[in-house]
Amino acid sequence: MTISAVLSRPSFWIGCALRGLLLAAFVPVAASDLYVPFFEATVGQSLFDPWLVWANLGGQAAAFPYGFAMWLVFLPGFALQAILPIEGLTLYFATLFIWEFALLLVLARLVDEKARRVLTLFWLSPITLVATYVYGYNDIVAVGFLMAAILCLHNRRWVWAGLFLAFAVSAKLSMMVALPIVALYFINKPPVRKHSVKIALAFTAGFGALSIPFLASDVALGFVSGNSEMGTLANYAVSFGGATILLLPLGFVLFLYWIWRARRLSFNMFVSFLGVTFLALALLTPGSAGWFVWSLPFLVLYQTQSGLVAIRLGYLYAILFTLNALVHKPAVLGSGSEVDLFAAVNLNFLSAPFVQSGLVTLLVTLGVIIGLRMWRESISQNAFFRVSQRPFMLAIAGDSGAGKDTLAEAIIDVFGSHSATNLSGDDYHRYDRQKPMWQVMTHLNPAANNLEGFTGDIEKLRAGKTILKRHYDHATGKLSRPEKLASRDFVIASGLHAFFSAKQSALFDLKIYLAIDEGLRRGYKIHRDTVLRGKSLESTLEALESRRADFENFVAPQEDQADIVFSLQPEQALPESGSLDDVNLRLKAKFASGNNEELLARILTGLLMCEVSTKRDRANGNVEMTISGDIRATDIAMAVDLVCPNLMEFFDEAPQWKSGMTGVMQLVTLMVIASQMAARGSYENSI
């Protein structure tokens, strides 16, 4: 949403008018008695130590319990007083208005297509209207910095995110509560982990620079320790053998531990965790309007993503907040008299203490319900969360030279090696190539492979454990010393016998069998073994012949167990010899119906301009799609966006999409993964 689009909305101007009316009707005491006199007395006196100037004038600490960033925000406005005769209150609220407007734009960017809703949910929210314009609080400044940091995280502007965080914490020290959750986002999201250094350095540099004037001041620390939000930490405490245990920090640390244990954090979960944190803080201190302003942007984000119920609950919550705030801290009218809200509307009985308690109870109850809904909708029903419970297990079986490694690598290239790993069945060959045993059996014979070890290791990876395994070097034909392989969110087991036994079969969420055209397979295998693996042509041809029977007996039967069967076929006659690089390929993909195949066919035909024919097997409900066409890697990226949008959070920062039929295999595999994950958990609700 652009600035001009915002300006064209009537709700924007209604919000502006409401702000004007509130300012005209009420005296925002915090601003007029504390903040504005502070700025008027200090701007122009000292650039780096306004706290000292104020203390020397005998001002109270409550006038500016903030850091240097907050000072910098108001400085330009109040500096205008030197040249223009503008009232301090006007400058103060003009600054806050600009800040609110900037926050509005940030929120609009974060919700993108639903930006229009932000106008009603944020710009017209009684929470910011009352806190800012009736009471004169400036919490919107620190919240603005925090949300700007979140937008930068979303847009992968790591340095800016670090700097904005530094400004947020410097503006209001209690913003520190956001820091551990930001840190956990980087710890629990492997694709972005490598950028944690950038954001940490930017934050440290920014916060360091902003702290110099603060630390250099003799009195600033005393100002900030008087901040009322910090004081709320001590509100909940139990006595324990003479000592006092503060429950809020204790609960927060347990919460952080729980997030860390969840192992995986998507961006939406991260934002929800921050939202739940600020909401909880607001509810535990219902008298302090500041925390409510802090929770507002998160409430708005939740409302835009969720349905009508969330929007209605949010409105009700904001109204209860307003009533409760006005009861606890009467607003002051322009005439100087305090508003007795209840007398004004002839509802005196409402000011009775038990009604007031009822109001707070209602507010807290509603807040807890909203918090629980936030939690449920974005956290516990999130596919990310489901995956963190156990890796997604994928098996790729097929004959030697069918392209198992190519497909496994293509899948790892999408998720990134930090999130996906491949256990190769070749590493479980019982003997080095030089051993005499190969004279009597081929690699395709299960007896030549340690399938029990293979299965055991798959089980361990499935349980999230790290295994020790040897690696079979195709160039030398030797097995290496044992090396470690850690489990990942996506574990691929590829090999001749990847799901040979029923026990193996039961370990996987998705089983793929590669049934390549025999002519192509021979061509590829001869090329691979002679050129890439350094074997002689004779030995390669001999191996091809000797393996035929074992293939039929031990490898081919896996096709019946597979969830997807991919079969690459040449579109024209194969050349007698030489490279097969110029051969046009088509792909046959067979899988169970109900995996979004109609959408896939529409996208392949309609957008990617492929030739697609679909056959349905009525006997077993399978679909067989034959796909050919000239496909670019960018096409696959676009198609994946449309076919499995909910899988995007799992992908590496820059997923490597393949062109041609390998790309189509990536697409079909991801489509089926998405649909299998949906079966594993209620996945649709992940936002």
Place this chain on the structure above:
Amino acid sequence: MKILSKVVLSEAPSAIFVDLDNTLYPYDPGHTAGLAAVGDKLKTDFDVQPEQFKILFDAARKSVKARLGDAPSARSRLLYFQELLESIGLGAAVLKALDYEQTYWRRFLRHSYLFEGVTDFFEEARLRSIPVVLITNLTAQIQFQKLIYLGIEEAFDFVITSEQIGAEKPKPEIFHAAVAKVNCEPSKIWMIGDDLECDMAGSKQALGCVSFLKTNGSRPPKASLANVDVTFDDFSKLTETLTKLEVAK
């Protein structure tokens, strides 16, 4: 939503005609992203700077449009890029022109999304058995691709492109062709579009139908609204209006 003319929305339309670009989805995000992607390629391939690219692209577009006038191919990005490549001294850079065109449209699509409320509006029309016809300038291939990308190709009873008719909006032929498809009373048709000339004036003159201008946040001056009956920006308001109206006999 503002009703400007005396036309009373007393009964539901006999058919709904609707434009595509900037009416059902915002054109700018896709166009900007598409051009940026091509700009990046030109910078890598031929060291053409972004500002220079903008000037070259505008010049190429103007030159193609001047030459081809009303023909749908006057909007072909392929021709624009071919012209642009020629203008920087490359002759028959066929592969590059094709590559840039593909890059442009692919990036364009990835940044396109429906305006809020569009699918609900079509759903309401379907439930009331009101035929919906898409009338759009530009070539059929890319317009069809947009429909599929946006997932709305099934919302229409007919799709009419200028390429297929041989005339672009605002020419009456394209509107008459649409009426011939649905065979209904022209004055009771709703025409929804964003272009004052092509959609509003064109449909009004050809059919005398009820015209709805999608304003997209802009405020066109009153004098320019002679052919507009209703202005609106939010499809949900249109859906609300449609829900309240009696189905035409």
